[in-house]
Amino acid sequence: MSSLLLLQSNMLFPKVLTRAFSSTTMVQLRARALIYTQYGEPIDVLKVHSYELPQVGTNQLLLQHLAAPINPSDINQVQGVYPSKPPLTTDLGTDEPAAVGGNEGVFQVLEVGSGVEGYSKGDWVIPADVNYGTWRTHSVADSSKMLKLPKEKLSLNQAATIAVNPCSAYQMLNYYESLKPGDWFIQNAGNSQVGRAAIQIGKKMGLNSISIVRNRDNLQELVDELTELGATHVITEEQNESREFGATIKSWTKGSPIKLGLNAVGGSNCTALARKLANDATLLTYGGMSMKPVIIPTGLLIFKNLNVKGFWVTANIKRIPNSRQDSINEVIKLMDTGAIVDTPNSDNFFELKDSDESLLKTFQTALTNSKKGKQIVLFE
Amino acid sequence: MSSLLLLQSNMLFPKVLTRAFSSTTMVQLRARALIYTQYGEPIDVLKVHSYELPQVGTNQLLLQHLAAPINPSDINQVQGVYPSKPPLTTDLGTDEPAAVGGNEGVFQVLEVGSGVEGYSKGDWVIPADVNYGTWRTHSVADSSKMLKLPKEKLSLNQAATIAVNPCSAYQMLNYYESLKPGDWFIQNAGNSQVGRAAIQIGKKMGLNSISIVRNRDNLQELVDELTELGATHVITEEQNESREFGATIKSWTKGSPIKLGLNAVGGSNCTALARKLANDATLLTYGGMSMKPVIIPTGLLIFKNLNVKGFWVTANIKRIPNSRQDSINEVIKLMDTGAIVDTPNSDNFFELKDSDESLLKTFQTALTNSKKGKQIVLFE
Structure with a gap:
């Protein structure tokens, strides 16, 4: 020995x-x-x-x-x-x-x-x-x-947590909508590990992102931190749920469609997020931190044709062959090149x-x- | 002349x-x-x-x-x-x-x-x-x-209303899930014109159906009428929203999945309908008669992988080539053979x-x- x-x-x-x-x-x-x-x-x-x-x-x-x-x-x-x-x-x-x-x-x-x-x-x-x-x-x-x-x-931290959070972010950004550089996505729980991974993976893909976070005393610090990671815009839950703020978001996207929404919160946060989405967009729910359900106005389903689905990385192991190995490999590459940093x-x-x-x-x-x-x- | x-x-x-x-x-x-x-x-x-x-x-x-x-x-x-x-x-x-x-x-x-x-x-x-x-x-x-x-x-009535209601029912039963004889679907607004068309078209397709209707004094008359049209089961909104009644529905389906839900109501009616659906099922919303939104518990999205979508026959004209002509032709055949009766x-x-x-x-x-x-x- x-x-x-x-x-x-x-x-x-x-x-x-x-x-x-x-x-x-x-x-x-x-x-x-x-x-x-x-x-x-x-x-x-x-x-x-x-x-x-x-x-x-x-x-x-x-x-x-x-x-x-x-x-x-x-x-x-x-x-x-x-x-x-x-x-x-x-x-x-x-x-x-x-x-x-x-x-x-x-x-x-x-x-x-x-x-x-x-x-x-x-x-x-x-x-x-x-x-x-x-x-x-x-x-x-x-x-x-x-x-x-x-x-x-x-x-060590990256290795211990590679299979769930960054792979979830990778799969959500790659397996559901065909996103091209310049496209937009919006997510809540922007400060979660999945949220941070999505910001970074999205940045590497050339995507624009809007991340919703909870308001806090040191908000600007968090905004700076997520912007440093690659977030295009970081907004609070209150801004997300304000009707007036919609105009600001439109001034950012300049008519480009927000094709994908990532929801880990539910409740009114998710409803307001869904209202930002473009026709035919996909809303993926991977968590329900507010303990409230996903609430979608009827018109967003009928007239905007939103696709409202769930995301579960565990189910994808069986549902999408090789999804676990493929996404781990891609995430490793992103970590290796520094596109996803250790936090x-x-x-x-x-x-x-x-x-x-x-x-x-x-x-x-x-x-x-x-x-x-x-x-x-x-x-x- | x-x-x-x-x-x-x-x-x-x-x-x-x-x-x-x-x-x-x-x-x-x-x-x-x-x-x-x-x-x-x-x-x-x-x-x-x-x-x-x-x-x-x-x-x-x-x-x-x-x-x-x-x-x-x-x-x-x-x-x-x-x-x-x-x-x-x-x-x-x-x-x-x-x-x-x-x-x-x-x-x-x-x-x-x-x-x-x-x-x-x-x-x-x-x-x-x-x-x-x-x-x-x-x-x-x-x-x-x-x-x-x-x-x-x-x-004359059939001709005047052929393009929206029966075609909506036809498209919802045929364009979203691959339903085979013996499969189940569930719908609310069972007594609407779309609901009645879905019952009849579903019957012709060999499908089993559960139709939710509002309770009323002459409920049995309506149940009889819809059963005559081909409904497998007709239940009230209260039964749909009762947790205990779930066991009755399971005794009907005997483990067969309910693969499709049709929602024209929203609110708690729709949530309870969604709970009846099988893993990977589709919930199509084509109306919101309760004026309440579609409310889906997070777990139904993540763990049951429900696909929650809207249905709009008008959008399908552009989205699915020939959908209008195809579904009108199919509905005409069903009306001609008496599979869809004039009501x-x-x-x-x-x-x-x-x-x-x-x-x-x-x-x-x-x-x-x-x-x-x-x-x-x-x-x-």
Whole structure:
């Protein structure tokens, strides 16, 4: 096991590797996982399960989980209200059937099965599909269930959150309307991770964008920040919902159609957004942060012929062949060239470090904070 | 002009023809039209304009208007709130620019220009496009602007209303989802003319249907009537909006997906209708009788992937080549075989007869009554 020494020289996660191999043999490596045996509020039902990892099979990889985000869908999954969810099983040796929380995250390869090609120790991988259970310290998986990332091109945060937010933004801008340079789109939740990715991807595509954000004391700071990312215009929810402000928007677009709307809010915000759209435009809903439904005046459907649809990156995995791999590849390119920048220090992105005693506590803090912005847990 | 005698022997409209030719020569034939020179409530702004008809040109037809309905869109057009409207012009010799009301109606050919082929005196025609101005007693038009109907196959009411309601039902059932025999659709406004046409066309296509109607004292009579037309199930708005009743509907469909929803109501009725739809189903909105918007819970868009669209038969004329002619042809076949029956005596279908003194009064009565159901004006 001399390669361990090489891996230990990787300066990114020295502690990880020291811990992972402090056991006398590989088979004794223990993992800790954040599991649930019944649906409910994550803070109530999640608990830590410690278990021995299985031997690495011929076609398998031993994986050290490096970092995992908490997405709203992860929370809904634990609550039992999300349509896509992993089965509860006793595969991890739990007394009761259980599932591991989390769907997204980046892992480092610790050991490669003898029959696996194309992977080396130290590679970064992410799950090829949803429902993997990323909220754990280690796992063993068939190599076919993983996608390899170019670790030299991505930050840890980017790698841990590549599959959902930026890929959602990429797919929404590319799979629904045929947008050409100079075309316009409008979105709410402009300051969310999807919103920021859409601004940047749109900029790279030559699109003009209008991003709606919540008003705040330091609004100009946020406007400057999003403009720096590539936003053409940033407006408040109040401006979006003001009839008078419509003239300002028309003076910006100068008659060019706003062909696409991205909605993660719902309610009156979404209705006002829909009114900005051109004839035959598409309104994609990927979230409902206001907890209010999508409300569309009849005339916008009949006379403007709006196409009102939902967007769910998880469903697209099956619905659009290769959508996950294709969009990850495109997003990697955009991150590599700096078209999508890492924003871990923004006011809606928080890193938390797991420590030995407090995996549960770390996640509970992250879950509590997750309304403020994206929480990323780094496993130690 | 011996053919006039032949026409006079047509027993359907003896008075029409007597009047039309009481003038000493054709050029002196006068028409009366219901015009508006400004937008507003039809009852306020409509007035009668009497004018001399032009000579019939080489490629033209002289037309006796027989019957015209009052559609909600006709009213909205006069109000100035309908996106499709005819220009106001002085073509009819009015002092101020004016337009003639009405978009739908059936006309009888009185005279055929020397260069016109395929038309004979006595033929029934309808306008090939919208904004023709059907609320008048006579007109002269290029033959290319008309579509010929097989008068032997249709009642006058059917011919006068063929282009909007049954064609809307036909297009909604055929152009948006690929429905096969045994498939299900659900609609509100089941007792409207579109609703009745959809029931009958759906039955002919082998589809199962659920029609939502307003509760009423004689509900069972209406249920029986719609069932007779071919409705699989007829339910009330209260049943549609009851969570418990969902189980009854599931017991009917036995797991078969409800692939299409037709909405002419909006509000909570439409939301409850949308909840009945299967994954990937289409919800088409063609009206908003409740004056409330279309309200769709976020989850139905994201997780059920509903496609929420509008339907406008007028826009389809341009959007889907030949849609008007194709759907008229199909509807004619269905009427000819009795698959779509004439329902002039139903409680939402009213005929009114124009008389010489009171064209304006007749329309005013029809306009006032038009909330109760379809009004048809027969020109005398």
